[in-house]
Amino acid sequence: MLLARLAQVSREVAATSARSRKTALLAELFRETDPDDVPVVIPYLAGRLPQGRIGIGWKVLSRPVAPAGEPGLTVREVDARLTELAGVSGTGSQAERSRLVGELLGAATGDEQRFLFGLLTGEVRQGALDAVAVEGLAQATGAPPAGVRRAVMLAGSLQTVAEALLADGPPALARFRLTVGRPVLPMLAHSASSVAEAVQKLGAAAVEEKLDGIRVQAHRDGDTVRLYTRTLDDITDRLPEVTAAVRGLPGGRFVLDGEVISLDPGGRPRSFQETAGRVGSRADVATAARAVPVSPVFFDALSVAGRDLLDLPLAERHAELARLVPEPMRVRRTLVAGPQDVAAAEEFLAETLDRGHEGVVVKGVEAAYSAGRRGASWLKVKPVHTLDLVVLAAEWGHGRRTGKLSNLHLGARAADGSFAMLGKTFKGMTDAMLAWQTERLGALAVREHGWGVTVRPELVVEIAYDGLQRSSRYPAGVTLRFARVVRYREDKRPEDADTVQTLLAAHPEVTAP
DNA sequence: TTCCGACAGTGGGGTCGCAAT
């Protein structure tokens, strides 16, 4: 199949807003795909490379290359070239990679170049990724969509399921079962603004500690242990102490879901930055492990002794977990019968925060494990802080925000009367707010840049955030975590905005360097 | 008919590893 055909379908998918039409377009393409091309065509139309990320980003792609006049590239040829690109490493490889990318783009028409650009940056922006591709695959093969979705979650790979389905038809779905050693897409949580709201929605629930660490899925089969992240990356080699802890558990064959976090000698959590830095370290693992040891804390069991637990209610999965994993390696939790127990849930949240943790996750006790989904039966509750800050600048948006001032630079008052930038945010704005702030900030602009405008520091905006963290980028030495706009405060003047000093005082656990 | 679940998009900060400077 020609790459031009994929680029054309991608453009058509992007051009329609109806999801049903997007699905139909993908299904049509999948039906006409030669079996040999399936391992490439399916991921491409889901906006991903079968090789995963291959080290090519915006910078390398920003050099323009004259497009070819006629389309001639086949998807298999593109795939072969990208495999070669992914394999190039060692001294001088950067130049070689640039050359190979240039060569590939030079063989592509303008339309194909745009599609390749999207694939390589991971931003195809066609309004259809995995979920729509799964739907299209179901339609093309006559398999039930729910069955395809489930197989993809269990295989942790759309490509694998697509190959099996297009080769053998719907019966192939039966082959995909939870297998120890093969990671499953993890279940995710929604947010709730309070435990009362969460308990109201869920009824009988478990209220679990939410640890601010890295999600981990542990697979053990005898002496073999493998650890996977939320995106199913294998991080076993980076976490020897976790591997040892899992090997020390009594069961011989199981899959557990949990979090790894670094605790200080007093048992209080180290900052997320420290835990994440440790988990990200591959070079000298032994040294990193001595400096920042991490512990696993499990909260779910997906498989025990060859028995698949995914469809069982949380209560039963947790009973299996409790049989296998002793308390310090198991998440702290409390059970509530329903809204009448809100006070107990709130007390548990308060205790959890006192111990230095992030918040709680409230989970319906009857709910199955919805692999790969943001299930409505897991609701996280974290305290939210707010501040009044001043807009210092704004950046032009992209995609559907093109032409709108979108990303705000936020400042707090400093001791000398100036404003110290604390971070940026693009979150929380409705379309109406985007239009309004584009107008308003345009009027306040003192300087135009390619990226946006700097403005007179006069507009006050209420910002919600999850906490403070150290920063080497911003002048105050700190930045806001997950900042988002709540509302504009036109009733406030910049002199009324919060100060760096009060912000630091509100978060004594974070000390600016 | 209205409501709501699921998705995609729009980007945020930090840290590590690697190559270039």
Added chain:
DNA sequence: ATTGCGACCCCACTATCGGAA
């Protein structure tokens, strides 16, 4: 030694479609 880039951790929120209620 420092800097820049890319990958990958954490993530919030809004708009939209389409099925459920």
